[in-house]
Amino acid sequence: MRSRLALSLAIAVMATFTACKVGSPGSVEQGVMKEVKKNVTIGGKNDQNPAPDNQASIDEGKGHFGHHCQICHGLDGQNTGVPFAQQMSPPVADLKSNDIQAYTDGQLHWIIANGIAPSGMPAWHGILEDDEMWKIVRFIRHLPPKGSLGEPDVFKEEEEEHKQMESGAAGHQHAGGAEPAHHHH
Numbered sequence: 001m002r003s004r005l006a007l008s009l010a011i012a013v014m015a016t017f018t019a020c021k022v023g024s025p026g027s028v029e030q031g032v033m034k035e036v037k038k039n040v041t042i043g044g045k046n047d048q049n050p051a052p053d054n055q056a057s058i059d060e061g062k063g064h065f066g067h068h069c070q071i072c073h074g075l076d077g078q079n080t081g082v083p084f085a086q087q088m089s090p091p092v093a094d095l096k097s098n099d100i101q102a103y104t105d106g107q108l109h110w111i112i113a114n115g116i117a118p119s120g121m122p123a124w125h126g127i128l129e130d131d132e133m134w135k136i137v138r139f140i141r142h143l144p145p146k147g148s149l150g151e152p153d154v155f156k157e158e159e160e161e162h163k164q165m166e167s168g169a170a171g172h173q174h175a176g177g178a179e180p181a182h183h184h185h
C-alpha cells in the first residue's frame with residue numbers, strides 16, 4: 001500500500017520537475033525517487049557500450065572525467081576533496097558505490113547524457129561526444145582506490161577558505177539545492 005502510493009506520488013512529483021526543471025525534492029521524495037529512478041526514469045538499460053573494453057578507453061574516459069566531472073565527483077569519482085559533495089541535495093553520488101555500479105553501462109551512459117533532474121547532476125549531451133561518454137562509463141567501471149588521485153587543484157587552492165566556510169556555515173545549507181556548483185568568484 002504505502003509503496004504504491006509513494007510510487008504514484010513520486011511519478012507525479014517527477015513529472016512536475018521534468019516539466020519545469022525547478023524546485024528541490026524534500027527528503028521523502030528523495031527516498032522515493034531513488035527507488036523509482038532505476039525502474040522508471042533511467043533509460044538506456046539495454047544499450048551496449050560500443051567503446052572497446054580496454055585500457056585505452058579507460059584512460060581516455062579518465063581524461064574526460066578529469067575535465068568535466070571532477071569538480072563535483074573528485075578525480076577518483078568518490079568525491080575525494082570535494083568540500084560541498086555532502087551539502088548538495090541530494091549529495092553527490094559515490095560512483096564506486098554498489099548503487100551506482102548496479103546500473104548497466106547503458107544506464108550510466110543515459111545518466112551522463114541526460115543528467116538527473118531535479119538534482120545537481122547536469123546533462124552532458126551536446127557538450128560531450130557520445131563516444132566520450134561511453135569511455136567515461138568504462139572509467140567508472142574501473143575507478144581507482146579512493147583518494148589515490150589526490151584532490152582537485154581548484155579546491156586545494158581554496159582549502160583554507162573552505163575550511164572556514166564549513167565550520168562557519170553548518171546551518172547554512174542552500175535550501176534550493178538544485179544549483180550546486182556555486183563557484184563564482
Ligand code: HEC
Nearest residue numbers: 068069072088090091092093111112116119120121136181
Ligand atoms: C555540478 C556537479 C556535478 C558535475 C559537474 C557532475 N555531476 Fe554527476 N552527480 C552530481 C550529483 C549531485 C549527483 C547525485 C544525483 C542524484 O542522486 O540524484 C550525481 C550523480 C551522478 C551519477 C549517479 C546517478 C544516480 O543515479 O545516482 C553518475 C553516474 C554521475 N553523476 C556521473 C557524472 C559524470 C560522468 C560527470 C561528468 C561528465 C558528472 N557526473 C558531472 C553532480 C555532478
